Amino acid sequence: MKRFTVLFGLVLAGIVALSALVSLVWTPYNPNLVSSSRYSPPSWTHILGTDRLGMDTFSRIMTGAQTTLVVGILAVAIAALIGVPLGIIAGMGRKVAGELIGRASDVLFALPTLLLAVLLAAAKGASVTTATVAIGIATIPVFQRMARAATLTIMSQDYVLAAEVSGTPRSMIALRHVLPNIAPLLGVQAAASFSMAILAEAGLSYLGLSASPTTPTWGRMLRDANLFAAPLQAIIPGAAIALAVLGFNLLGDGVRDYLDPRLQEVR
């Protein structure tokens, strides 16, 4: 059963990645090509039908996978690159530094992702960049807390004590002992945060606070859909978001069990 769900996640995530890659070189139609056949139902010419401007939904879904993946990857990268060093410093460094970082992270934690994105969009204008940066920044505390907690555990190990006694510089201990040992946990966190980032980006697109209208994104497609005239055009992008998030969630669970069996969900 477990193996089946991981496989299912892998398939879903694979489809998303594949459509993003293929859409770079080929889509059935130009995703922004306006045609006269508006709101046409699925047919052999338009597999998933067309939207209110007659644009091919299938091509737009494929292209939308690009934004989903890029925003997810970049946001998690921003969060990890800033959050992990801060967490290690908070776990290894002086008490004052730890306290300061902890408090700052608490404040950031109180700012919901979407609110941060809204504030940034108000100041700098709505774009994919502000959305990505906002999601990334809002995720920093998650990585910081996790890295700090993991670092504290590692720092109480005998091999760290041995390294300290033998005069290894603290920066070297951080790189050689702490980082490799907390890496599996961080990988698990990255997988979980990736799905959250996808959900957040979809929400921002839905509110019109992410990519410009010419870039097809799943959230914006759902926003533009007319629920009364063509409900299918809302269900397709919505299902795409849900299946992508489900896929990466299941895959993340699989990665967690593989990297660290101790964390396995009780059953």
Added chain:
Amino acid sequence: MTLLGAFARRFAVFLGTALVASVVIFVIVQALPGDVAQATLGLGATPDAVEALRQKWGLDRPLLVRYGEWLLGMLHGDFGASYLTGQSVSGQIAPRLAITGWLVALSIPLSTLVAVPLGLVAAMMRRRGLGAIVNGASHIGLAIPVFFAGAVLVIVFSVILGWLPANSYASLMTKGFSDWARHMVLPVASLVIVQSCLLVRYVRAGFIDVLTEDYYRTARSVGWTKWAGLVRHGLRNMATSLVTVLGMQTASLLVGAILVERVFVLPGLGSLLIDSVLNRDLMTVQGVGMLLVFAVLAINFVVDLLYFAIDPRLRRQVRA
């Protein structure tokens, strides 16, 4: 430390965090590079026109002065005036507060009512079909964005069945209870569906933890039934972690409310926020943003206090 001292300390942390959050919000909105006046007028505007607008909005004054004014005003309930319309921000917020307030106030207890029994079932029957179904369903529900859940509910109940209204709002005061309730069912339902899927997972994990505790084994060995043990010992132990999760989730619920307001075209705080962002009405964005963060922090503070009410061990620890 006395109980009162513990409360006071938490209250101080709450106020301190709120203060820092206000600085963060102000800095993001007002102090980031990029000129609001310039952005509003567009790149083609003459420098004179930009300067005139800056003066009109008071943007030529030092940042610190503007922050101080904003903060002092908020303490009196005055959130400043919109740059664009000149309307007072508090005046814009007031009529919208009720809508977002109702959404959150109805969704939290309802999703708890849904999630606790389902989580209990998922934990007790985790090796059987029913438990697996609940667990699987909650896994799928976690992946569904709240606005998609809302859209599907509209399609089913408004478009296909035609039972309930979409895209409108009826005020409780002017339209009466039944009309208001009909307009609130779908928005609240979409929040509850998404929220309870998350809660179910925490409740399930919490009850499974209880199953491995010594006190539970003792209760079972002296002849209590499984359910009696879980309900009488489990619920209270679960309550602590449930309250934590609920506190954490309030932030996401407020955000969820913003999205749901967009789906159902409800004139709440969220739609005010998004409209002001799209119009680059910074004072309004700043005011609504601060109010939302304050609400999140206040709820976290209340959650901290609730621990003391739920967990007698914590009270004893503080007194000792």
